[in-house]
Amino acid sequence: MSAERAAPSLRWLEALVLPLANLVLALLLSGLIIRLIGESPLAAFRLMLSGAFGSQEALGYTLYYATNFIFTGLAVAVAFHAGLFNIGAEGQAYIGGLGAGLVCLGLGSLPFWLVAPLAIVAAALFGAGWALVPAWLQARRGSHIVITTIMFNFLASALMTWLLVNILIKPGQQSPETREFAPGTWLPSAHDLLARIGLSFAPSPLNLAFALAIAASALVWLVIWRTRWGYALRVAGKNAAAARYAGISPARVTIAAMLLSGALAGGLGLNELMGAEHRILLDFPGGAGFVGIAVALMGRNNPVGIVISAILFGALYQGGSELSFDMPHVNRDTVVVIQGLVILFCGALENVLKRPLSRLWSR
């Protein structure tokens, strides 16, 4: 067998068959666990599916969750291409949202066409800023970025709690939240947007941020695969010695990639705060930064794959919360388990299926 002929089919195997096989494994195992607690896995998955796609409202929720996961998945993937494991998307999204929220709170009187771009820029800048310190420490001082980004998640959480409890809290209330943003700063919902062109779509938190997430995916694809900067990033990520030889500074790539990664994570704040909650509240990323790891791994760090797996996870989240009405023992926690298993199979155990499958494949 010549290597030439093997190549394209191997690519299909790695891009499609392997992730799907690993997903199936993860779902099978989750089904086993659902079985174990006395529910029917098939019924559960069927309920989940209809809960996620069964109505316009359900679809809206699914895509609304997916928006968060697209942003964090892209954030993880961009860092991954540069050879960096960014576990800090959670904290970067948290701080990025703060940036967007501050603009909305402070400049809420400005017209939407002015305040929205400003808020987007602020979300990106704040998210990037929160990624900058771990990036700089990795690039210049050799500190392990996995550890520093984890630390920065905790630091972000402490900082935000302090800000919300002591500074930004709306006077005269108990729960640590800011006042509501001025309606002029809200990202229009899908319901409103589609109504404007005469389409009816049930009300849901789905908003313009979904379109921004899709645009960000396209942009990331272009930057990574169609610019010399993306080329440099990929070289540095795969082989630092070759990068130095080619005149690419791995340290500079590390910093630039993490800035982009943090900025993308900041996009979550647009969806969550400007699109849905319309205020800053505690822990609004809600673990989406970690879902981003699963999404990036399953999407093989490719924006197209990330969008697809983000929608899949959005469906799991939405379907999972719907499910708990019918099956009280199956809920969000079940989705977290599935998410963990996807990371386990697509990430840590990817070598398990790779060899037997590629042998089978090249027969």
Next chain:
Amino acid sequence: METYTLIILLLAATIRVATPLVLAALGGLFSERAGVIALGLEGMMLGAAFASAAVAAVSGSAWLGLGAGMAAGVALALLIAVACVTFRGNQVVAAMAVNIVVAGICPMLGLAWFDLGGQTPQLSNPGQRFAEIILPGAHAARSVPVPGLLYAELVSGHSLLVYLAAAIVPAGAWVLYRTRFGLRLRAVGEDPEAVETAGISVAAIRFQAVVISGLLSGIAGTYLATAASSGFARDMTAGKGYLALAAMIFGKWRPFPTLGACLLFAFTDALASRLEGVPLPVVGVIPVQFIVALPYALTVLLLAGFVGKAVAPKSIGVPYAKDK
């Protein structure tokens, strides 16, 4: 006298908070010195907390709970070892996967078994928890002013697992530096190829090291659920596994400095709960979040090389492939 009592109580709280950190951090130290990243401490602790609380609640025995906690820690450790050592998967990914699966599966099983919203039943019967051990003469000593209080509050009155944690550090150091296993383990973390050519199985050493980390995290999780509190609650480790990892890094991958770091981090935690809302001279009220964040900030500063230099084991995070 007032201040003295306060300090003693603060230190006693420090010891209690430090116990799970010390156990987990020492486990992490064994794992990392063998070259396997110990990000899974969080998940192994949480899993053990649930398992121990569930078994203690059902069986009525804290000891059976401890056994279950250790078994859960070891089982999760084995999963990580299979992924990282046998299949040479990415160690960070494997550990994160375990942490996330555990975070979901514990409340899920808890809900299914006990129907208490994901918690385990309160461990209220005496045998279900590791109670505080009052050392002989502690009651009598209380009336003696200075050393008496120290004995009664600081030395006496902790659960068995606290004393175990205190003993485990010198024991761990002894194993690491004075035994054949320790020598091989440290060698694997530095240069696995050299170890393999010396006729020692790298995989076996790494498996053992990861299992030790699971065992110790298992005890740590058991302490959280059956000694520090009375039962399992959702996400009850709340980052303590990562904090233990930070303490181990802060201790530069050495047992006694790691103990010191755990005590320091625990002290900040104890201080934070004491200082909540209390105005201090000069600075006024320190926001509790600043104190909570201190261990993480210190670890970052250490990693940045601003507080001494921490040199990690050289092969850490690198899967070892015999046939390259």
Next chain:
Amino acid sequence: MNKGETALELRGIDKRFGAVHANRAVSFSVRRGTIHGLIGENGAGKSTLMNIVYGFHPADAGELLVDGRAVAIRSPQDAIAAGIGMVHQHFMLVPNFTVLENLILGAEGGWRLAAGRAKARAAMERIEREHGLSVPLDAVVEDLPVGIQQRVEILKALNRGAEILILDEPTAVLTPQETSQLFELLRRLRDQGRTIILVTHKLKEIMAVTDNVTVMRQGAVVAGVATAATSPQALADEMVGRAVSLEVAKGPAAPGVPLLSVRDLAVRDRKGVPRVKGVSFEVRAGEIVGIAGVAGNGQSELLEAIAGLVEPERGEISVSGRPVNGLDPRERRALGLAHIPEDRLRMGVVAAFPARDNAILGYHDRAGYNRGPFTRPARISGDCARKMSDWDVRPPAPGLRMSLFSGGNQQKLVLAREIDSNPVVLLIGQPTRGVDIGAIEFIHRRLVALRDAGKALLLVSVELDEILGLADRILVMAGGEIVGELSAAEASEEKLGLMMAGIGKAAHG
């Protein structure tokens, strides 16, 4: 124990790595108490074979006999138990452990270290007396010179009771004096009844120290003779499989203006050890300058400093009269300085990328490959296809992942990329390392053609034959300094050897 004549016998050892047939039914035997040479070109399968003997790789087929008994060796542990010790080309020592800790690792003698340590110390002192091998037991390994580290490796094997000692290319990192010391030690060990297998690709070493020699080519044994009954020429012909001349057909050089000039260049490594100590020279248009020397005498660092990979401590480098200090490798490339690195498969390619992405590495920001902010995939692919057909890279598939090409074909693509960039100055490290014989002549012709086109070539090689064949002028490096210069006409292996030793007498056996 009754021991036969034959210490080790290999029967029909066969091994494949994917498409590569590394060992083809290899059979030979090694007599007890002899030094047995195993010689062959790079990639002939010697190291694979020895790794099988030492239990690192399982053989696909075949049998190993130690002392006439078949043994199953599945791990280094089995090999050690069978009395086989191995000194690897890259030392297998834990760098931040002491010598003593390294010596006892795997042979601690009990689970408590203290007892094992004391026992090992006593044993070492005895071995020291017997063999005159002294090492500082409490020194940390990474602080020791390579010659001493190698001794630690040998002691490690002896401490485990090795009766058969395999040394894989042991002289690559040694100075000529250290080499002759090593050979003396090997003879002493042989005279005590131990069996030594010396793996090398250097004919001189085979002739100097071995009793018997086995020649391998393309994974198979092609000859096995007593050393006394053969000659270097006969061995060379066997190694290559045909009568070879490493003579390169080329006319006399016509040097023009200096294109590369280096003034008082000094380089320290990361630990602060001076590796290059104030070196000055020029390379002119239309000449090939070769740098000869034992590996590890500063040649690699010199090349990396000129290429811009390491920052020199002091000194000036200029290309076509323009100083390039402070420029990164990409900026130096823009001035016409191309670099074929020594370790091409590590530094010269990104194995996970397709060939087309590798064909622009270092040139990825050139105008031809970009339009505005975007790359031009069609142009990049077409360009790669052209290079592949020019250099006969197989298969000629620009979209194929680099790791799926053979080592020799990956190398060709690197050479194509650098030479095709039409450089003014070309730096080449070990041009034919890991390249098959057929390609060597092709590469040499290309290099000479480049010279004749008026370019300046700086060549670093540890293969004296290659330097002698290609270079018009030869600089000899030892201890980080240039210790001599010879023209091609006056150079000979003997003269170079003398200079490389850095002293006035020949050290090679």
